């Protein structure tokens with residue numbers, strides 16, 4: 001089998017410990033690093049993501065595949081230095097001030113990373129200003145906010161307002177999520193999107209990045 | 214004989230507790246509360262200030278377990294005893310702190326408001342098998358920063374039953390304590406007759422946030438009972454095996470007992486929790502899963518083995534409507550909880566992973582509670598031996614409808630349900646409208662609201678509650694509280 005297909009297939013089969021070896025072999029066979037990335041690693045992860053969305057596989061399967069992908073990516077990174085490792089986008093993520101719930105946010109972070117996004121996770125109990133500061137400092141185009149308490153949802157509004165006040169609206173998109181948060185709430189506060197679970201978050205963030213590009 | 218369920222044998226309980234103690238000693242708990250870390254150090258914990266870890270040795274844990282009360286009582290707003298925890302009673306309270314309410318008219322989940330909360334208190338006031346209210350959901354028509362204390366305010370203003378509640382911030386505790394003081398008069402009176410239980414959550418794995426740990430300290434200081442709500446999520450934030458999750462639950466809960474008891478020895482606590490498995494397929498924390506319920510019953514056995522009264526989030530459902538799933542999950546949970554002798558069962562009314570309350574479900578669940586409470590009274594002989602005289606009477610009279618034996622034992626032996634449980638034959642059922650469960654439940658909700666009588670709390674106390682709540686609302690930029698009906 002074509003070595004690149006073999007890399008993709010090993011991700012799909014959850015053989016994460018084989019990926020680094022196969023990437024090394026591909027390099028020895030003089031495959032271009034960018035091809036290994038796109039037609040091997042990313043192609044494999046796309047299939048995994050699709051199977052996950054269709055609920056054919058579960059979250060741990062995605063995490064195992066992602067671990068394999070990162071093992072391969074580590075080998076490619078130095079070689080891709082000139083082109084740079086292409087990123088699906090950069091996102092700043094956190095649970096808003098007053099909210100210590102971070103399990104859902106962590107899952108979203110894991111899935112976004114698995115889908116090739118650069119994720120800057122600010123943790124829990126994060127004040128509005130830190131989200132916007134971090135987005136500006138690191139050139140993120142998306143801010144992801146998580147709230148599990150009805151009492152902390154208003155902080156999301158503060159972030160949206162701050163993004164506007166700093167003239168970043170349109171360039172920095174805000175996506176919100178968490179059990180009490182809905183599509184309607186996102187509209188009400190002027191956020192750009194709402195996501196209801198980790199796979200959905202990936203789809204929504206992808207769409208935001210695509211719309212912004 | 215009281216029927217009971219056992220999931221763990223003595224050796225397994227001992228091993229789970231030994232492993233939990235080892236975790237507390239070797240790995241320690243993270244405590245994000247510098248003052249509390251110092252107190253812990255002062256009581257002999259090995260504290261690493263850089264990592265905020267407190268290692269709790271055997272002596273400290275033993276002292277805490279020795280001073281934690283084996284039993285304590287709860288009293289309603291008028292000072293009447295309603296609960297005696299640790300005496301073998303099983304009592305039920307509505308699931309607390311939902312985000313949504315299931316609108317009985319539209320069948321839609323929506324954000325609740327003040328009027329919904331008042332209707333809720335009226336319904337709970339009339340339900341005989343719910344011995345306490347809980348602050349069941351968060352009204353969305355007041356500023357979010359006062360919405361946790363506001364529900365306690367409404368509960369104390371409209372209802373007499375004691376309240377299971379909790380603060381969302383360190384600051385909110387102050388007013389929530391003041392509201393209780395307004396009812397009881399003095400701190401001493403409140404300590405003597407606790408009026409509310411506060412839920413305080415450690416964060417899995419083995420961690421206490423500043424908010425929830427400070428809530429434990431503040432409650433202990435004021436003698437307000439605490440239920441620890443440890444929430445291992447099996448396979449995600451805890452081992453996938455039920456035993457592994459139980460070890461984690463025991464370690465987190467023991468650390469809570471330590472925090473409470475070093476603050477004030479003898480402070481009342483419930484060995485509680487809300488563990489759940491993690492459903493990987495949907496990224497959810499199902500409360501209606503049988504494994505979740507098994508963990509609840511098992512940790513209650515562990516708590517009882519330590520001599521502590523227990524609490525659990527069980528007898529609730531993940532369904533999105535008052536449907537068969539809601540009934541079966543709630544029914545199984547309530548039955549297992551009662552057979553396990555869980556002292557305080559939090560759950561009735563709740564749907565959708567602890568996030569939605571339903572008044573209609575509450576009246577149905579009250580019937581479930583009634584059935585389980587009957588179940589645990591068990592089967593006891595009552596004037597049954599010798600059997601011959603009664604059977605002679607039956608053969609003679611051809612029935613026992615008006616026999617002295619029947620009249621004496623009918624009401625205690627057979628628990629007749631209220632109108633939401635259908636026991637009519639089909640013709641009678643049709644004649645009475647052929648109502649579905651949902652329709653019967655709605656009618657019962659309306660009846661209870663109509664039948665509600667104002668709390669007998671003195672007008673002076675009610676004015677004081679309003680004064681304190683309005684003061685807090687003003688501090689948060691709200692000139693007047695939302696309109697309230699009588």
Ligand code: B12
Pocket residue numbers: 098099100101102103104105107108143144145146147148149150151175176177178179180194195196197198200201309310311312350351379380381382412413414415416417424425442443444495496497498565566567568
């Ligand atoms: C686990 C849990 C906890 C754990 C949290 C541990 C942790 N490290 O996060 C602990 C025990 C610590 C805890 C504490 C408390 N909790 Co809590 N908790 C829960 C529970 C049961 C499950 C939450 C969860 O982790 N779900 C699993 C994850 C995977 O799902 P998720 O969080 O919804 O996230 C998914 C989606 O929402 C979405 N998503 C989430 N974030 C984002 C962000 C973006 C950008 C996107 C796109 C998508 C997205 O994708 C995620 C993955 O699928 C909920 C009940 C519920 N139905 O949510 C209550 C709940 C949220 N808690 C509640 C309460 C009251 C509290 C406390 C205040 C209790 C107390 N008095 O101590 C404290 C909070 C203190 C504070 N200031 O934060 C209430 C909220 C009430 C309200 N009306 O606001 C709930 C509803 C339960 C209840 N009825 O009491 N809690």
